[in-house]
Amino acid sequence: MAMLAGCYPVIVPPTPGVLSALGFLYSDVKNEFAQTFVRTIDDADRRPDRRHPDAGWDATARAWLREEGIEERRQRLNYEADVRYFRQGYEFSLEVDPDRLGSGSAQRSRRAASASAHERIYGFKLDQPVELGQSTRGRAWGGAKDQICRNLRRKAPMPPAAVVEQHRAYFDGSFTSVNVYDRTRLRAGNRVRGPAIIAQMDATTVIHPSHTGEVDEYLSILIKPDKAS
Numbered sequence: 336m337a338m339l340a341g342c343y344p345v346i347v348p349p350t351p352g353v354l355s356a357l358g359f360l361y362s363d364v365k366n367e368f369a370q371t372f373v374r375t376i377d378d379a380d381r382r383p384d385r386r387h388p389d390a391g392w393d394a395t396a397r398a399w400l401r402e403e404g405i406e407e408r409r410q411r412l413n414y415e416a417d418v419r420y421f422r423q424g425y426e427f428s429l430e431v432d433p434d435r436l437g438s439g440s441a442q443r444s445r446r447a448a449s450a451s452a453h454e455r456i457y458g459f460k461l462d463q464p465v466e467l468g469q470s471t472r473g474r475a476w477g478g479a480k481d482q483i484c485r486n487l488r489r490k491a492p493m494p495p496a497a498v499v500e501q502h503r504a505y506f507d508g509s510f511t512s513v514n515v516y517d518r519t520r521l522r523a524g525n526r527v528r529g530p531a532i533i534a535q536m537d538a539t540t541v542i543h544p545s546h547t548g549e550v551d552e553y554l555s556i557l558i559k560p561d562k563a564s
Contacts, residue, residue: 344557352537364477396475405477418449421464491522525550
């Protein structure tokens, strides 16, 4: 694909066969709690249950995050409400503070924020009540632990034991003898000239003739045509 598109370098990460699964394990976790709550912003402080329903979700959200193994310093919560002008048929999401929903200053601020967002999205704003529409949501995020990428020196010599065998492989219309390298024995700074095959537990990397693969400081292999090296 790189030769056809002329896009280099080809980057082969240290674990290409499980890269998707590895990314999933290193990603933040997230959950969402939703509830119907239809009320105009002005009316929110006139009801006994004036607190936004999301306000009761903190404990549930944090309990879920703890079950996922997320320590407290990596936990984040935020709340959103679908807002719209009163009796309007469509809504958009706006972040809210459940503890300040009923305060006068918060109402004025939220009305202004709703009008500003509506004008930005739809190109106009109206002088009429704003309704907390259809759905309110609490979102819980858990930050994954920081992953430290290895940053190694790039001057290590090629270990003699890196070549584990030779095979005959088919390139450009004929068979040729190629070295087979053990990926686990390659070090930062090593250069593998093609044609060559690099084997590892979860993938096989082929370096074509007139190409060279260089191991960078993160142990990825960067493959380029020799003329671009």
